[in-house]
Structures are given as structure tokens and as C-alpha cells.
Amino acid sequence: MSFNKNKHLDRVLESYKMKHVDDLMEKYKKKREEIKDALEEKFYDEKVTRAINSGSYAKHTAINKKFDIDICQPFKYQSFDTLEEMADSVYDYFNTEYEDEDLIKHKTRKQHVSTGLTFLLDGEQIQMDVVPGRELAENDYTQSNRLNLHVRARGLDPATSTQTNIQKHIDLIKGKGDERSIIRLLKVWKVNKNKDGMKSFFLELITIEAFERTIEIPNDLWGKLEMTLEFIRDNVLSIRLEDPANSNNIVSDTMTNAEKEVLADDIGIMLDKINEDEENLENYFLVNEEFDVDEEKIKAAALEVARTSVISKPWRQF
């Protein structure tokens, strides 16, 4: 039986769907709402609205392996003296005051723009990032969805602030089903091959750019993936990717030139290998075996539906 790249990629996407982890997601969502409740109670006077969902789950680009759910808490313009105070207040609250027997206290951590929380639910550790943001002006958030975030110092980089717009990030990928499939496939590659240097937001933006800059988008999934991979390989070193919510935030700068060179090389080798032997695709885009399709069930279902045909047997004229 010949190998079909499109079929394989379909199978990969199917095996990484979030629906396979519905039970875990339910626990996750319940916990997320508890955290939102806690933030609402603790920061009742400072908050603009209840925390909102953000991150890949909200954008429908999540895969069911190594994912976390982010929430963003919008604060009023007048709240807190500084953005740093805002970020630390949230961290301090969860680190010292917040009581939850599921929370692994010592794992509460200060992250780049968020507070990272780890919960133990039915023996499984789940991660949640809480991103605090403050309005840019009084009563501005409900109109513009814009927020200022505190960016913590990292390595030699000093602390700073950045503007973001979660809703704009969600809207950016809305209605882009093809791009979402490719982003999810790139995440599968990233997770399985430990390509941690590649930032998810970077992947999203460069994939969208690849689709926008290509005149004739292939119709098939492999064609679209190949097109995107070639675009990344050929442009990653020179492309400038701006955060659509903040033109001062250059997302392409979140990877160093060395990291970009490695990425271009990795993709080049991958494409060569797949061209040499298309079955090599399986080594780069692995099926999540935990949720792989049951071939026998599909065959039985397909045959049952096939037999509803009014046509006795297929034929080809020439």
C-alpha cells in the first residue's frame, strides 16, 4: 500500500486533537474558573473585568501534548503604582495567600510576563499561566482591548513593559482554518523534536505570513505544509514579524540569529529527507499513539457508508 502524505498528516492532526483530552480539559476549565474567581475576589477594586481566556487553547491552535492554558487579568489604569507592582502582586497572592490543595505551592513561579501555576489533578500536573495587564488609559480596555504588560528582566535584558491585545491575537487566527492546521503540525514537530527555541507566537505569525505572501496556495495539506516550511527556510533569517497588536513588539527578535539559522537548516534537511523518501515524513510529524485512530473501526465505518451507494462498483472509462 503506497504512503500518502496527506493521509498521514490528517492522521497526525486527528491524534493531537484536544477532544481526546476532554476529561482533563474539564478539570482544567474548572480550575481556570476557580482561579478567575480568586482573582476577582482578591483584586475586586483593581480589575476591569473578569480574567479572559488567552493562549493557544483560546486560538484553537493547541495540541493535546505539552499544552497549557493561559488567562489574562485586565486591571484598571489607576490600579498599582507600577506595572512591576501589578505583576508582583499577582505572583505574591498565588505564592503566599492563595489556598488550594491542588496547587503545588513551590512550583509557583515568576515568568517573563506571567505567573506560572502548577496544579496536581488526579495525579496529573497541569500548568496555568496568569498574565496580568493594565489599561493604557482610563476606561480604555473595554473599547480597545489593549493592555500594558510587565516584562521581567531575563539574562542581560532589563525589565521592561510591552503592550498587547489578546482579543486581536485571537481574531488574527479566526477563520484561518488552513493556517491553524499548519500551526498545529509545526507544534507537533516542535514538541516531538524538542525545538524549544521556536516560540509559538513566532510560528503563528510566520505561518500566516507564508499564506499571505503565496499567490497560489496548494489545495492539499502536504502542499500547504511544504509551502510554509519552504517559506520559513527561505525567510526566517530576514523576515521582520511585528506583533499585530503592537508594532513596537518585534516578534522575530524573540529568536536569535543563531536559533534562526538552526531552524532554517533543520527545515532544509527535513524537506530534503522527505523528498528523498516521502515516508520520512512520519519521523518528523509523529502520530500521537495514545490517541491514534483505530484503523479497523474506520475501515468498518467507511465500508458501511460505501455500501449505501446506488452504484454497484466503481469504474474508469479509459
Add this chain to the structure above:
Amino acid sequence: MEKFIKDIDLAMKFYLELQRIDYKGEIKVIGDITLMHDDIGKYDRYSLSISFPKCYPYCFPKVIELSKKIPRISDRHVNEDNTLCFAVDPEERLICKNGIKFKYFLDKVLVPHLSRETYRSFSGKYEDGEYSHGLEGLWEFFSYKLDVSEKDNIVKELERILHEKWQGRNVPCFCGSKIKFKNCHLIKWNGLMVLGTDYLQRILEILKNDLTA
């Protein structure tokens, strides 16, 4: 035209991932069909472009599978112009004899066809067989319809249908089945006569030429 669009739009209500478009003055339907089964839910998905030849609704729409899950080779019933080949010509004619509705085509022809291809991609074969390519497929179709295996006998029987006076309905059938003609070959013959005498005569000539070639 209005009736034609209404027919397409009615089907669109059931196939929400398909949409009707006007492409350079030509009506087309593009989009996806997700294959579903009551027990396992979604099990495959195909991207398609569907156009309507002049003979529609008295012939099938032309379908190109864009997601390239079906290899574009003759063994997978893909014609040289990349359209899917659904049925042997006389069978298509029989199904469309009174004009076909687009939803019926989707439900009873296209979806089962795609499902058959999904099965084929997993198992490497068509479980219920397939007609041979070209003329050989035509012979097989008439062999199946008339329940006659020899090519000579197929030609003889088609000659008999077209050019001889049919026997009485209540007389025992000529084939020796010991049942009345009306309950035996008359049903098969009437089934084929739906194709029209001109069409059957053309087919008969083609088969006779092939036999003597």
C-alpha cells in the same frame, strides 16, 4: 437556472462545509465533505471542487478531489482530467434517467464513493470489487445486469432485446428458469430498456466491434 440553484442550495443546507460560487459565470460548488459514522463520528475529510456539465441533471456533476488523498491514478478511478469516475456509463445513465437531485448525488454517489476510497486507502483494495477499465468494464456491467457470463451470449441477448419480438409475459422464460417471463428476464430487460433503444443499440455496436476485433 433558478431551479438549478435552488437544487444546489437545498443540498448546501445539509453539507455546511460546501459553498456555491459563481466562477467566471459558471456555477460551482467548492469546500469540504466530512465523512461521518454514527458510532465513531468523523472519520475522514475531503476537499472538493464540483462543476455541472451541460448534461446535468441527466448526468453526474464533475468532481475533482483537491486534498489529494486519492492518488491521481487510474487504479483509483481518477480520470485523465482529474475528475473522479463514479460509475460505468450505462449505470450513470440509469441513475440519472429522470434527472438527479444534487443532494441525492451527494448522499448516494459522492459520499459513498469517498468512503469507498477511504476504505481503499486503509486496506489497499476495494472490498466489493470494481469494474475493469475501459470496455472490459462495460462487458462486466452487462454481464452483471443480464446475469450472463459469456461475451457471445451478452451480445445475443442484447440483440434479442433490441431486435426480436419479446415473448408473452406469462410464458415460461426462455432461459429455462421455469418461472414466468414477467418474473424473470422481463424485469432485467425492462431495466435496460430504460437506457433507450438508441443508446442500447450504440452500446451493442461497440461490444460487437470489440468482440470481432
